[in-house]
Amino acid sequence: MTAKKLHQQESSYNYQTNGRMNTGFKDAVGIETLANLGIGQQNFVNRNLERTLKELSDLEFALDRAAIVALTDKQGVIHYVNDKFCEISQYRREELIGKTHRLIKSGYHPPAFFKEFWTTIASGKVWKGEIKNKAKDGTYYWVDTTVVPFLNEQGEIYQYLAIRFDITERKQVEQALQQSELKARQQAQQLEEALEKLKQTQSQLIQSEKMSSVGQLLAGIAHEINNPVNFIYGNLVHTREYVNSVLQVLALYQKHCPVEIPEIEAVIEEEDIEFIVEDLPKMVSSMQIGANRIRDIVLSLRNFSRLDEQQMQSVDIHQGLDSTLLILHNRLKAKAERPEIQVIKNYGDLPPVMCYGSQLNQVFMNLIANAIDAFDNQPEPRQITISTAVQSGEYWQKQGILSECDRASQTPWAVITIADNGPGMPKATQDHLFDPFFTTKPTGKGTGLGLSIAHNIVVEKHQGQIRCISQEGKGTQFIVAIPLVQ
Secondary structure: OOHHHHHHHHHHHHHHHHHHOOOOOEOOOOOEOOOOOOHHHHHHHHHHHHHHHHHHHHHHHHHHHHOEEEEEEOOOOEEEEOHHHHHHHOOOHHHHOOOOHHHHEOOOOOHHHHHHHHHHHHOOOOEEEEEEEEOOOOOEEEEEEEEEEEEOOOOOEEEEEEEEEEOHHHHHHHHHHHHHHHHHHHHHHHHHHHHHHHHHHHHHHHHHHHHHHHHHHHHHHHHHHHHHHHHHHHHHHHHHHHHHHHHHHHHHHHHHOOOOOHHHHHHHHHHOHHHHHHHHHHHHHHHHHHHHHHHHHHHHHHHHHOOOOOOOEEEOHHHHHHHHHHHOHHHHOOEOOEOOOEEEEEOOOOOOEEEOHHHHHHHHHHHHHHHHHOOOOOOOOOEEEEEEEEEEHHHHHHOOOOOOOHHHHHOEEEEEEEEEOOOOOOHHHHOOOOOOOOOOOOOOOOOOOHHHHHHHHHHHHOOOEEEEEEOOOOOEEEEEEEEOOO
């Protein structure tokens, strides 16, 4: 018999007894006795009650076998638990009666969870949810819980019925799935990061390979030019001597043989011998200057490329800077569309540095080229200042350039500063300067790898430091610090 039918029968019974019985009375719990009913009526009522009690007993039996059941008073004090409650909680019945459910509280749920729970049932509403509990031996279990408030005739709560079902296995499977999903997401993220890193590495390798190819090309050109230039330069020394000898002989002829011969006078007049005598030494001098210039360029190309270095070598940093400036000379000099960029050298007393010279030259090339690019539409004066010095790690720590570590404070550093008086950069740009593929240049004007590669060369290859200090409207300063002792 359903609860609704039971309620209807109870109402019918109450109506019958209240409407037909004048001699009945109520016992201590308010149930009317059936003493004055007729025998037939008593038998009818008894059979209904027996059937109802049997159905209730069957329901209780089924509920006890299938569910975890507890009854508490309105303060939550337990006054009944079934066997399944004792089995899953591992507490004896006498350990539970008179206690509250705090005895099995796991600490998993926040206070707000139980506040909402008590607010719901205290208002007479049914609460449903999943709760994690703690057994006597310290293990945890999950239950799907329904709490039903019981109301008296005045509509006041006098007890709660809690019906629970063990869902521990299901929650463990869910947790395992969640962990698997989390692990899968983490692995997917790691794969994405690895793929991105591979792409960056590939791009850097391609860029480095390009620079290596450029270096090989420069070295090849320098080698091919060097031999004929040395031939020209060496012969110019003798040419100058020969020209001077010929001019001396000619002067002696003019002095000691003043006889005028018409044929010779005609040639002198036609060829303007006086001008040739005056201009020929100047021509030889200018040829020597040009040959010297070519030799310097060839030497700079060889110094810049340094293809013979497989290990760190003792390198003159100033020579590397000068070679880089010579290669960039065409971009520094004045042109019709823009004024000259002045380079100021403040070279200190810098000893040879153990390093990969060509790689550092690549760093200098990137930094100086970026400084040149920064001067677009910039009025005069346009200045790039290059300074070098030896400083202690402690000094640069105070300047905020070097990170704090024992080695940094004990090691002397070769510090190269490349500064410009260009427009400067905002903080947002500075935060991403050394990120691969980050560039503020228009499409096609840059790969965004120059400073990333420079950072890798300085920090990874040389265990050095590279920093940027910039302020909008006040120029930019790059500081490269290389330990003198590797």
